[in-house]
Amino acid sequence: MKVRFTVNGHAATVEGDAEMRLLDALRDVLHLTGTKEGCGEGECGACTVLLDGLPVNSCLVLAAQAEGREVLTIEGLADGPRLHPIQQAFVDAGAVQCGFCTPGFVMSTYALLRDHPAPSEEEILTALEGNLCRCTGYVRIVDAVKRAAVQLAETRLGEARARARETA
Amino acid sequence: MLRYVRVDTEAELLDALRKDGAQLLSGGTDLLVKMRSGLVRPKSLVDPAAVAELRGIETAGGALRIGTATPLSEILASKEVRERAPLLVDVLRVLGCVQIRNRGTLGGNLANASPAADSAIPLLLYEANLELAGGDGARNVPVGGFFLGPGRTVLQHGEYIRAVRIPASRQNWIPFFHKVGRRRALTIAIASIGGLAAVSQGRATEVRLAAGSVAPIPLRLKSAEEWLAGRALDRETIQHAGALAAGEVSPIDDVRATAAYRRAVTGDLVVRFLEGAAAA
Numbered sequence: 001m002k003v004r005f006t007v008n009g010h011a012a013t014v015e016g017d018a019e020m021r022l023l024d025a026l027r028d029v030l031h032l033t034g035t036k037e038g039c040g041e042g043e044c045g046a047c048t049v050l051l052d053g054l055p056v057n058s059c060l061v062l063a064a065q066a067e068g069r070e071v072l073t074i075e076g077l078a079d080g081p082r083l084h085p086i087q088q089a090f091v092d093a094g095a096v097q098c099g100f101c102t103p104g105f106v107m108s109t110y111a112l113l114r115d116h117p118a119p120s121e122e123e124i125l126t127a128l129e130g131n132l133c134r135c136t137g138y139v140r141i142v143d144a145v146k147r148a149a150v151q152l153a154e155t156r157l158g159e160a161r162a163r164a165r166e167t168a
Numbered sequence: 169m170l171r172y173v174r175v176d177t178e179a180e181l182l183d184a185l186r187k188d189g190a191q192l193l194s195g196g197t198d199l200l201v202k203m204r205s206g207l208v209r210p211k212s213l214v215d216p217a218a219v220a221e222l223r224g225i226e227t228a229g230g231a232l233r234i235g236t237a238t239p240l241s242e243i244l245a246s247k248e249v250r251e252r253a254p255l256l257v258d259v260l261r262v263l264g265c266v267q268i269r270n271r272g273t274l275g276g277n278l279a280n281a282s283p284a285a286d287s288a289i290p291l292l293l294y295e296a297n298l299e300l301a302g303g304d305g306a307r308n309v310p311v312g313g314f315f316l317g318p319g320r321t322v323l324q325h326g327e328y329i330r331a332v333r334i335p336a337s338r339q340n341w342i343p344f345f346h347k348v349g350r351r352r353a354l355t356i357a358i359a360s361i362g363g364l365a366a367v368s369q370g371r372a373t374e375v376r377l378a379a380g381s382v383a384p385i386p387l388r389l390k391s392a393e394e395w396l397a398g399r400a401l402d403r404e405t406i407q408h409a410g411a412l413a414a415g416e417v418s419p420i421d422d423v424r425a426t427a428a429y430r431r432a433v434t435g436d437l438v439v440r441f442l443e444g445a446a447a448a
Contacts, residue, residue, distance in 0.1 A: 001172065018172040018213065021200070041201045043354055045267060054241070054270040060197050061271065064172040065215060108266065129353035130265025 005066040007032065008076030014063055022066050023047045023058040026073060034074035034103050038132070045131035048104035049073045055111045057130070074103035077110065085155065086110055089148035090141075097135035105131045109145050117156075118149055171212040178221050178301065178330075184214040185326045186303060192216065192328050194237055194276035197268050221330055222275070225249060230336025233299075236275025236329045240287075244269060253334050255343040255362065256290040262345075263287065265353045275329045278314065281321045281385070282356075288315070288386035289345065289362035292378040296334045302327030315385035338366055338374075342448050344441040348433055349424075357381040358425040361437035365445040372396045372445075375409075377438060382417035382430045389413045392438060401446035409442060410435035 004013050007030060014020070014029040026032045026049070038046030040059050047058040050072040077084035083091070086109050096102050105128060112119055112127035119127070124145050133141060172193075175181045184190055189211025193199060202208045216222050222237035227248045234243060243249055244260045263286045264272055277287040278298070291311045298309050303326050311332075314321050323329070344363040349355030360380040366373040375396040377389040392412040399405045414435030419427040 018170040019203075040204065042197055042264075042268060045265070048267055051270075055267050056270050057197075057267045060195075060200050060267075062172060062193075062196065062200070062213070064174070065196070065217070067174070111266075127266060130267040 001064060003063045003067050005068060006070045008071070008073060016063060018062070018064060020063040021059055022049070022051075022056075022061040022063050022071070025063040025066070026058060026071070032073050032075050036100050036103060038100065038104075043132070044101070045104040045108065046101050048107045048131065050107060050111055053111070053114075055108050055130070072107070072110075074106055077106065084110075085151040086113065086144075086148040089151055090144045093140050093144035093147055095136060095140040095144035097133075101131060101133045101135075105133065105141055109148060112145070113149055113152055117153060119145070170210065172215065173212050174215045174218065176218050178219055181214065181216050181219055181328070182301070182303060182326065184212070185328060187212060190214055190326075192275075192279070194273045194279075195239065195268075195271035196276075197264065197272045198276060198280050198282075216328070227252065232332075232334040234274060234332045234334070236278075236331055237273050240264075240269040240272045240274070240277075241266070243274070252336070253290065253294055255293060255341075255345060255364065256287070256334070258343060258345050259286050259290045259362070262347055262352055268354070274332050278311070278332075279321060279323060279329060281315050281317075281319050283318050283384055283386065284357045284360070284381040285386055286347065286357065286360065286380065289360055289378045289380050291332060291334070292386060292388055293362055293364050293376045294334045294337055296332050298329050299331040299333060300327055301330045306330070308333075312388060317384045338364075340366055342367060342445045344444065346437050346440070348437075356424065359419070359430045359433050359437070361434060361441065363438070363441045363445075365442070367401065367445050367448065370402075370446060371398065371400050372442075373398070375442075375445075377413060377441075379413070379417055379434055381424075382419040382434050384418070387417075389416050389438070391416050396442070401442055406439055406442040406446065410439035413438040 002015050014025040026035050036046040038044035042057045042060045048055050049058045052069050173184045191210035193213040193215045223235040225246050226233045232252050240260050250257050277285050296311045300307050341364040347360040348358045359382050362378045364376045380386040392409045414431045417434050419430035421427045
């Protein structure tokens with residue numbers, strides 16, 4: 001069967017059998033291998049992508065269920081060679097060790113900070129509850145989310161100031 | 169070879185489900201895992217996500233109607249649900265994780281009929297009704313009469329849950345939910361206890377108790393409830409209610425915990441709930 005959806009702003013068509021998961025479509029057909037398969041049963045969150053803006057485990061979504069919808073993967077965040085502020089915050093905070101879980105954590109963080117630009121510790125822990133990391137112990141990951149929130153707030157403030165100057 | 173069938177109307181849904189080997193695919197968070205491990209082998213997956221009757225949250229006075237294919241995260245975010253069925257919100261907050269709640273549904277959680285189904289606890293307590301639909305027409309079944317055993321329900325071949333109806337209820341319920349597990353997120357409960365209590369001047373006007381993972385199906389703890397009705401919530405009454413609750417469940421030993429532990433923790437949590445309600 002043929003499935004059409006949008007990936008990182010671009011139209012995509014994939015062909016496969018009904019069992020094909022969104023994860024398989026992304027990795028094996030579209031070669032977007034930033035999304036990782038950890039457990040394959042919705043426990044670890046390594047395969048987290050945003051489906052119409054919401055974090056989902058792409059191992060628990062059939063490709064067919066993405067028909068006509070928008071998918072955002074880790075590859076859709078960076079601006080050319082420039083990392084997204086969330087990605088940069090994970091680097092700066094030392095929140096990456098083996099790195100396998102990182103794309104999933106970054107995608108969960110992306111959805112969190114879009115909805116809650118200044119999250120509490122509790123909100124951060126809830127947003128990341130479906131993502132497992134076996135290296136870091138989470139302290140630096142939570143730190144990275146806080147840094148990213150500050151960075152994104154500063155970017156927005158800078159943009160607002162620039163707009164104010166333009167209108168003045 | 170497996171077929172994926174997306175339906176747009178209830179008529180198409182009924183038709184698709186009638187076929188041999190047809191399986192309703194809701195959020196897929198349980199079904200796709202079971203399929204990959206070979207536990208179930210459907211011939212077709214019928215996706216009702218686009219069927220309007222199965223989606224959304226409606227209110228009528230104090231009552232609620234929740235389409236069974238509504239994602240749990242949508243229910244969790246609903247102001248209407250928080251006002252009318254706050255305990256359902258408390259429970260959904262600890263069901264799965266963000267990713268699971270964005271896909272999972274009440275229909276899936278109930279039809280799966282796990283003894284540990286979290287959403288069954290608040291629905292049993294609020295005495296919700298399930299609106300079932302199938303080839304022979306529609307019928308209403310109370311949640312308390314829906315489960316037959318682990319993985320077994322009253323659903324007939326070709327029948328599905330269209331909506332969950334939660335009737336208007338007391339405004340002054342003291343709610344309680346506690347899930348015993350190894351961690352908060354993504355845990356299958358070792359035991360879960362929920363309760364609603366109406367207390368006036370230290371006396372229990374009405375108490376409802378429900379338990380999960382301690383019997384073949386999620387169930388109400390009727391003998392403890394009956395004992396408590398109208399009684400002053402003193403120490404002896406509360407202890408006796410805990411003992412009745414522990415005696416009413418029929419847990420098993422499994423990889424997560426022993427039957428003895430489950431029985432003990434059931435009684436202890438009922439006591440904890442009632443002590444809190446007495447002090448409120």
